[in-house]
Amino acid sequence: MVRVLPVPAAVLAAVLLACARATSTDPTPTVSSLVVSPKAVTLLPNQVADFTAVAFTSTGDTAQVSVTWSATSGAITDTATSGGRHYGHYKAGSDTGTFKVIATSHPGGLADNATVTLTAVPVVSVVVTPASVSLPVGGAVQLSATTKDSAGNVLTGRRATWASSNTTVAAVSGSGLVTVVAAGVATITATSEGENGIATVTATASIGRGPITDPGIVLTEPTVAKPAFLSPIYPTPFNPKVMRIVGEPATTVTMTAGGSGTWGSDVRHHYSDDQPWNADGTLLMLQNSGSPSDLVLDGNTYQVISGGCNDGGYGRWHPSLTHAYERVKAYGTQLWWYDIRTCVTTRSWTLPIAAPGDIEMGPSRDGRFMALSSATQVFVVDMDPQPPFAPYPSQRLGPVYDFSNCGATSGCTLDWTQVSASGQYVIVHFEGDWQQVLDVDPNTLALTPRPMPAAAPRCNGTAAQGFIYDLGHPDVTLNPFDNNEDVIIGQEHCGNIGKTVNGRLMGGVVLVRLRDGAVTALTDPTNETYPYHISARNLDRPGWVYVTYWPSPGKRFSDELVAVKLDGSGSVERYAH
Template structure:
């Protein structure tokens, strides 16, 4: 069975595009007791508008390998007043769709971040029969009859509108919403009128209402002079159904006499189909430096900035020292910010900083080698130890370390220069002969392996997860020399560069998967076609590093020599990946010492607006800095 999230078309049907999908083998061939249920973990889902949950039987012979979603309730036993959609199946004789025994399947969605707030049932029916005949027991609002939602928030919230799902039965009046003492009105006359036997597909009504809510309990009250039917979705379980999960955030209530006697709606802990539309946060003040041509820029020696105090630079950018001496990021090719940008890893010093304020959050007791952030869980780092055969997962909040995958061979996560793909795939290399590359999918758990001719210096993934880039130390044309790319299964090996120098996979301005290299000259190579594009002329980045960890269309270069007068000397820049030789200059590294730890090895935030680099800054130590426009 495949379970996927798909977008919603204008007609309300799934759009067929799998935003997230997993395959699942049911473990219970038959369930006839409503205490049985199966928990199916799913990927983290970013906000993307309305979504459909779609079940598919993807077996090659679905007729003889059928699967079903259990129908736990007959409509007469379900809670009234809720939106109804029938489960249907194809008629084996005529090919037409029909209802399955007038029953509907039940499921619970449990969110990872708020496990007590995400309960919902696929179909909770409003009538005795799904064709609309029989008893109707919805709660119609009119005049003094109101509904309200009690809810609790943990922190302040700025609201600009309230949304309620409803459908008009009669009248042309307005919907009145009151939130924290503020009242607003929205006309519902444009909502299609319906009957009590045709409530499916109820409409969303937006009530503009600007109010600031402090932390604590609040009440959103809805009333109307027109007659509306409110569609509450049950959030807690029906007694004894085996699906109860405590609902502690709030509940909906009804009143028949103007609010003097409120009671639980249907005598159960329920939740209206409603939500608050928050005020959008202001756009980030940071942007990008202007595009220019790479040149040599003179600049005076600079003193060490104070800790976590932004200072203006002669380039028009801001520079912030974010660490004390001896604490810095790992490397240019490793993304230091977690997937949602809330945390920042300082591998040297094993510290976790706040991803925005840079204040220290946690000192890690143990940090796996070559640690990389998960692309699905903001609290998980993956890493390896050279003495181990396993890929480990570290939860930075709890400190718990678990085995993500045991390969049975000593492996390394790219020897400190590999990166997880945007799709969650990791490339690992064996540390003993025979030399192999493993590709493991952190989302599905699937993995493959393929042999390589010699011990490689490092391996990494392309951003789309479809290609492995392997770095061989010997130079020249031929197998086992320079930079090679392979399909994720090891097929279609092709040489990208005869000379292996610092570089990183990136995505160019045209959306192509490319390998970007800074030495002996700056260029990029299409990973699929091998087409080469020069990026810069003579530059100081012959002694440099590359990061492709940021925005599409750009790679970030830094110079670790810091001397001479070549264009780009001591600069940290973004290079436009289109051959135009345009750059954006973020900072001077101001590196004066010769130690490895003081090399800038610049990397970048996921949106490309903040560049992180290291430097001694004219001292005997080394620190981490962030530069932004």
């Protein structure tokens, strides 16, 4: 049998304590922190930096965890892990500011971050263009400042301030627009982040120069500050004298003949085919959306003389010197002349049909003939009959011609009618810009379609019905380079720009002879902006028409006013933007 011996109490307690120590274990150390270093860096956009993340236990030992990286701007990638150290490679973005690089441990979700400050690449140089410019007094030029870094790379979005060394010679705006005040030399300085660039402005007393005659160069349109009322400027690159002849909207119009009115928000010469000055150049008519609705200006000083005679600007100046102060107006079944100085009617006619108030290009060049129309009918008035016909007040009106069945498959909806410059023809211009030529019988003023040669180019209607080449926004005149033939000049509207028609390369401005529909391209289509309006209203300068062009940066004639010669040579005179 087994005998159990008694054990002293003290020994038993010691044994039990030893057993307890032998069977229990220390608790596993927990991950108590995650530390990212370095804590802060300063970088330029797109530069790189390396970061380290280490997790620690509560006892201060390195913990074995996984780590993910993120950033509030730019990008960071996990590149390596070694001995509990986690490495992230950061690449900054292009935005400047203060951002965070963040490390997060797994498991546990502890996080720490570092601050990344992205500063802009410093400006090292400023280049002002043009660096040197010569302008007449009153001229203006837009300067630009280009900022660059130490490698010569262009820095965008940097602000520059502008200053003039001599404001009595040249003033400069906050955007770099320089306006010449007086003759002399001024240095214009652009400053960005403490760096300077300069341009030299030489101001001369010249009041401008002639137009640019090279048709091939592409010109950059400058930004010009709005000039003061009746203060001339000489904007580059043409340097013509340009004067704003309209006051600020809602301000008072003071008239030299007495009385006053209000400038409207839309004040202008009526239209490109309306002669702006009277025959002797002493008066100018403007339409005014304020009060009164038409204004008569001195043709030389541009001071407002008086209101018109409730014309609304829709009448036309009589083109002859004999009747220089008379305007021609039609409305309803009445046609009349009136003296702009007195508003007294000087001649009048009763019409067989009602006519619109806007009478297009006005009378023939001698002021004798006028074509008036309704939506479907047209007739001619001889306003100044000559022998063998009885003189005015004899009423000489032609029979009404109905063009509603014009023969064009594209339709016969009227846009306008116009007598030719000589009075020998009437043009019926339909919506869509196809046009028909009618003969005017010199004895009866009766109208009949003028048959055209079958070979004459056209895009609508038939030769037998008198249809000619389609033109948009045209005007009529006599061509001194072609025995003063009646012609019409306008936008090419048959879709043939850059194509050859009857052996001629078609540009944007086209002349058509009314006698036989012969077509002459007046401009070269190479890099040509599309033309807008054509005017032959400068009656003192035969052989030229004036063309405005649409804005089209990078192309020839973009947003320009250009005189084009009628001889087909391609000669131009470029006057202004």
